[in-house]
Amino acid sequence: MKLSKKDILGIKELSQDEIHLILDTAESFLEVSTRKIKKVPTLRGKTVINFFVEASTRTRTSFEIAGKRLSADTVNISASTSSLVKGETLTDTAKTLEAMNPDIIVIRHSAAGAPHMLARLVRQSIINAGDGAHEHPTQALLDMMTIRMEKGTLRGLNVAIIGDIAHSRVARSNILGLTMMGANVTVCGPAMMIPRDVVKLSVRVSYHMEQAVKDADIIMMLRIQLERQNDNFFPSDREYARYYCLNSNNIRLAKPDVLVMHPGPINRGIEIAPDIADGAQSLILKQVTNGVAVRMALLYLLAGGEE
Amino acid sequence: MKLSKKDILGIKELSQDEIHLILDTAESFLEVSTRKIKKVPTLRGKTVINFFVEASTRTRTSFEIAGKRLSADTVNISASTSSLVKGETLTDTAKTLEAMNPDIIVIRHSAAGAPHMLARLVRQSIINAGDGAHEHPTQALLDMMTIRMEKGTLRGLNVAIIGDIAHSRVARSNILGLTMMGANVTVCGPAMMIPRDVVKLSVRVSYHMEQAVKDADIIMMLRIQLERQNDNFFPSDREYARYYCLNSNNIRLAKPDVLVMHPGPINRGIEIAPDIADGAQSLILKQVTNGVAVRMALLYLLAGGEE
């Protein structure tokens, strides 16, 4: 089967079938990274540009490794070295990159919608690696892959997403994906971190950790952006941790076989207690491993799939 | 045919025949970047170091893609991470890079003559990717390639170069190349942006846009360095645009089939009106595409050519 899409802009633009296709493909690529020779010639002669206008290590590294294991040529462009500092518009940068004939452009940008604009402007495939507080579809895909592999399905699972729902593209993409795939999603955090219209996304809202994690199959913790603490309405990290840190007490309210996720990098002792992050129920490192496989799958499917 | 040169330091050091050889080779490489598998094994096992002491995205990316499409190993060194910050002399850095046995060193440096010094010091091929206000030969080569492909020849064409002629290495390399190839070059800009001795380069000088673009076959706009506006003699960008912005009015004075060029990144509305930059007469994106092909040609010719 083949993905009949030019771009991966958000979970919103994907169907259930497309998500299953991506996760199936990703699972089949998992094995490549465990071989002695971790490389397949699938994308030989293809050029993948990792265009990161917002800093990132793990996502950029994950895409770079994914590209290289498919034998693609990968080129990194980061904000600090980019023309953007010289005042070029994003449109002009995009057209310039297009003119160099890459096959796929992976973009991370602080402005919501930047990947969508690029996708309209250029003929190449665009992958959204995170745009502002909007979407982070590859993160949601790797999260769904991880859950599906552990639990066998997404349908009917109780998933609690805890943290700064309002400013998190990880939360947004996961809410869209998990509800589409039939999971029951509860979002939870301080009132000022819950967007008012989130109920339209068919999720349950809770302001109490204990209520949110009750009977959960999956608890997905979000990273608290400590750098935002200068904002007036942001609580201190100690205050936040008191009410919203996942620890060995409140996790007992979830199902006995509950599994814990976090997109990383984690703030130990703030949103997640160290023993939980490192415990047997934690999927955090499996998420990282699956991230490489999901990105391999997307690069592969966008570059032509079965050919 | 083979290029009997160790280095590409400037247009000044090239002959007409050599320029034609480079452009012919570049045209033959254009096709590689449009294949499904954009890669030839020509430079397998060769090491190309992109040594950029001055920041750049498009030129560095262009060289990196060019190297990878020829199967070379490319290594990027940028100023901020380089030993130079520890006070090492350029000579010592050059000798250190030489000792690692690369095949070609591409250098961009804020000091005019830096590539020439390297070329004398090290046995490897040096390509000047821009040295101060001196030369930017790969830009001029891609510009000449673009004109030759569009107009069939360079000989006899009227080319107007508009902007800060005095501080532009792009202008300097193009003046040298275009006059050598038989074009009639007019340079134009505010008086303080025209070097006094420019007439020695066999160009016509004008201080009036309308006069300069009259009957032009090619109008080449230069990027205005807005960051220089603190200099006393530099006009405000609004003042500059009033007199020297290429727009739908003054372009009418040129030949009906005039073509417009710009090395990028462009300042929309300052040196070039948006509708001109995006219009049918604009070659700006073809220049970018041809840039990859010219750099592939240079890497190929310096690394051994016909072998």
Added chain:
Amino acid sequence: MKLSKKDILGIKELSQDEIHLILDTAESFLEVSTRKIKKVPTLRGKTVINFFVEASTRTRTSFEIAGKRLSADTVNISASTSSLVKGETLTDTAKTLEAMNPDIIVIRHSAAGAPHMLARLVRQSIINAGDGAHEHPTQALLDMMTIRMEKGTLRGLNVAIIGDIAHSRVARSNILGLTMMGANVTVCGPAMMIPRDVVKLSVRVSYHMEQAVKDADIIMMLRIQLERQNDNFFPSDREYARYYCLNSNNIRLAKPDVLVMHPGPINRGIEIAPDIADGAQSLILKQVTNGVAVRMALLYLLAGGEE
């Protein structure tokens, strides 16, 4: 023969036999970098992460070129773009990198012992590319390789190491290696730059340049960290040079066939006179060349050796 080690953390952890194996392997790789096609397929499909939390050009470039000449996929992560700036612990960064299934992680870190911590945490091979003032084993290995190639042996040679012994990881690794291999080591510098317990490392201590270089077969100069001059006890560079700069006068006290080394980047006229650095007795550039070979040898041996 095969190196039965997971990691290269320090010279301290190596035996004489292991050092000879590494140097023998490195010598055999020297030839690869002089071929027309400087590449062997040995590490095809292996992923090498260069994780440099402390800035470096020459060591990072040397490892990157070494990896590429062995056909490994190399991925660079530097401090400024790394998650570390977001407050992630080194442990969590390490576990994250591990989960992406690289084969070898090369780490430079300002904290002594960071590579050792990584080595305990992750299943991949770790190579220490310099940790604080602790060890820089690949530098000492390339230095020993260079001496062995020039002098035929390390045993019985008089080696003077001059400079800031107390803060130099290069000095520490070389002292450990050279004494193990049977050389007679003298360390020399201002009193505040000599660690009190250095005699335990079986070296002779001298505070006078003339005494230290007397009858030396090898003089190894260390780089003075000019950026440390704000420290109270650090002399001015002029004062330092007066007493501890290697020049054409004091070098005469050494053996007539003395050879001079420096890890670079050099401060000309401070720790070493220009005519000595560039003279026939200088091994400085051979050290750089051998550095690529030593790193190829280590990547090769850790990734499986004879297979």
